[in-house]
Amino acid sequence: MKAHVALVNPSYPPEAAQSIFLPLGIGYLAAVLEQKGYKVDVIDCQITRPDQKTLEDKFRSLNPDIIGITSATVTYLPALDVLKTAKIAVPKALTLMGGPHVTVLDHEAFTESSNLDIIVRGEGEQTILELAKLVSERKLKNLSQVQGITFKNKTQIIHNPDRPFIADIDSLPQPAHHHFDTNMYRLFGVNYMPIITSRGCPSACTFCLASKMCGHAFRGRSPSRVVDELEWLRDKFNAGAYAFYDDTFTFDLKRAYAICDEMQKRKLNLPWDCRTRVDRVNKELLAKLKATNCQLIHFGVESGSPEMLKLMRKGTTVELNAQAIKWAKEAGISVAVSLVIGYPTETPEMLQQTIDFLNKTKPDYVYMCEAVPYPGTELANFVQELGLEISSNWNQYREETQVFKNELLPLDKLEEVKKEFFDHYLTPSYFLRKKLKGDFYSQIMARAALNHIVWNNKTAMWMFRKLSRIRGTKKSVGGYSTSVQEQETQKT
Numbered sequence: 367m368k369a370h371v372a373l374v375n376p377s378y379p380p381e382a383a384q385s386i387f388l389p390l391g392i393g394y395l396a397a398v399l400e401q402k403g404y405k406v407d408v409i410d411c412q413i414t415r416p417d418q419k420t421l422e423d424k425f426r427s428l429n430p431d432i433i434g435i436t437s438a439t440v441t442y443l444p445a446l447d448v449l450k451t452a453k454i455a456v457p458k459a460l461t462l463m464g465g466p467h468v469t470v471l472d473h474e475a476f477t478e479s480s481n482l483d484i485i486v487r488g489e490g491e492q493t494i495l496e497l498a499k500l501v502s503e504r505k506l507k508n509l510s511q512v513q514g515i516t517f518k519n520k521t522q523i524i525h526n527p528d529r530p531f532i533a534d535i536d537s538l539p540q541p542a543h544h545h546f547d548t549n550m551y552r553l554f555g556v557n558y559m560p561i562i563t564s565r566g567c568p569s570a571c572t573f574c575l576a577s578k579m580c581g582h583a584f585r586g587r588s589p590s591r592v593v594d595e596l597e598w599l600r601d602k603f604n605a606g607a608y609a610f611y612d613d614t615f616t617f618d619l620k621r622a623y624a625i626c627d628e629m630q631k632r633k634l635n636l637p638w639d640c641r642t643r644v645d646r647v648n649k650e651l652l653a654k655l656k657a658t659n660c661q662l663i664h665f666g667v668e669s670g671s672p673e674m675l676k677l678m679r680k681g682t683t684v685e686l687n688a689q690a691i692k693w694a695k696e697a698g699i700s701v702a703v704s705l706v707i708g709y710p711t712e713t714p715e716m717l718q719q720t721i722d723f724l725n726k727t728k729p730d731y732v733y734m735c736e737a738v739p740y741p742g743t744e745l746a747n748f749v750q751e752l753g754l755e756i757s758s759n760w761n762q763y764r765e766e767t768q769v770f771k772n773e774l775l776p777l778d779k780l781e782e783v784k785k786e787f788f789d790h791y792l793t794p795s796y797f798l799r800k801k802l803k804g805d806f807y808s809q810i811m812a813r814a815a816l817n818h819i820v821w822n823n824k825t826a827m828w829m830f831r832k833l834s835r836i837r838g839t840k841k842s843v844g845g846y847s848t849s850v851q852e853q854e855t856q857k858t
């Protein structure tokens with residue numbers, strides 16, 4: 367009998383922004399399993415928000431042989447709760463965990479949960495297939511042969527060798543989106559569908575875990591396969607916009623160009639956005655992206671201080687950052703920049719350089735993320751070397767919280783700088799400009815500005831609360847909830 371697998375996306379901790387997105391990792395795992403004939407069920411707790419009893423009943427009714435749970439650091443503690451419920455409901459089920467947190471802290475997870483059977487480190491498609499086969503054939507004694515897992519053998523924790531990354535990611539099927547009710551992940555009434563066209567990042571920024579998860583070698587899918595998926599998302603899932611979630615979509619400039627060529631050839635012109643590095647774009651490519659309706663580009667700018675960029679091993683310069691923003695804007699693409707603030711040893715003067723940079727280059731949207739030392743990053747080692755006191759409450763590991771003691775830039779100082787910046791940036795005139803521009807992404811930015819303005823104004827806040835009650839509270843989707851004010855407004 368082929369094993370039946372239930373895959374679970376745990377909830378966010380209640381204090382975190384409930385930023386909803388369609389989980390691609392689970393989609394890929396479900397797809398490879400179904401391709402090989404396994405029965406799969408998916409539970410997205412971020413959408414259904416089940417209480418413990420409901421989840422227990424759900425597991426009982428499914429009665430799967432394998433229960434696999436994904437988690438980042440912020441969802442790790444909720445994932446442990448899901449594990450516990452899983453074992454209570456279906457004691458026979460083999461429990462698996464995967465994702466960035468346990469890929470790094472595998473041994474710790476076993477000491478923190480007695481309900482965990484196996485951790486799948488790194489990419490999981492091949493590994494889960496091998497595990498499902500062993501369960502189906504009742505050969506679990508052969509676990510030592512499975513690469514990329516950590517498991518408990520009586521009292522011993524066994525860390526098997528790493529599994530090599532999948533060389534040809536074109537060989538993977540399309541993610542199994544049919545398991546998700548795409549209406550639940552809509553943004554402004556639009557099915558904003560995610561796609562990953564490559565894996566791996568050759569850079570090694572100190573605060574990022576991408577290369578540990580997907581390796582340093584860039585592995586791109588072929589342009590025709592990428593555009594097949596875009597068409598499929600449009601035709602089957604009514605996609606109204608695409609989020610290209612690659613670490614560095616334009617790392618291979620020629621490939622990015624070829625994807626755009628293929629999109630033009632097939633007359634695909636839904637709005638889309640992508641994330642990339644400032645040193646992987648040029649004017650010609652940006653014009654091409656624009657020609658295929660790329661409306662927003664996210665650059666990892668990180669800081670306006672040359673010293674900080676160096677310390678973060680970003681491999682870029684303030685000048686390159688400014689040039690890329692200018693080029694993208696000239697090409698007619700909106701620019702969102704993400705920044706890491708409160709990095710250890712950053713001084714208020716360096717932070718001011720970042721603010722000055724923003725005021726000078728005027729990007730269309732700004733994400734200010736606190737420096738979070740995720741386990742396994744060089745930043746985490748740096749914080750430890752400096753002997754800075756650090757929180758062990760994983761629920762706090764989000765971009766809007768400060769998790770280590772930073773005397774140079776304590777949280778209240780960072781909040782003050784952020785507030786001052788956003789008060790001058792997300793103004794009524796910004797709101798009007800974006801609202802009038804009217805495209806999908808400008809609407810999102812207008813909403814962020816409105817939230818900020820409303821949050822800062824008590825009377826407006828009162829009216830907004832009334833209005834939200836009438837029209838229903840809006841969810842934050844797809845990683846757009848980075849301003850604290852926005853998240854707070856969403857809680858109303």
Ligand code: B12
Nearest residue numbers: 390391434436438439464465489490574575579611765845
């Ligand atoms: C795209 C992306 C997002 C998108 C989500 C896209 C989507 N639809 O899934 C958005 C923008 C919404 C997002 C949000 C956040 N992200 Co993010 N994101 C990424 C990024 C760039 C790619 C992730 C991805 O989709 N990979 C492709 C899929 C196929 O891989 P995957 O999800 O990792 O799943 C594979 C394996 O991990 C494994 N696996 C995972 N779960 C399981 C479970 C089982 C049972 C098994 C067997 C295997 C397995 O198998 C999967 C298939 O190979 C990564 C960087 C990276 N390259 O990993 C950061 C990354 C995952 N994000 C990160 C962070 C911090 C966040 C946020 C917490 C940011 C915040 N708001 O504070 C949120 C939280 C999201 C959450 N609920 O977990 C960190 C995680 C670090 C950590 N230790 O937690 C990363 C590693 C980047 C970094 N800073 O280093 N993110």
Ligand code: SF4
Nearest residue numbers: 567569571574576613
């Ligand atoms: S921040 Fe971006 S460029 Fe740097 S390592 Fe992570 S994915 Fe690569």
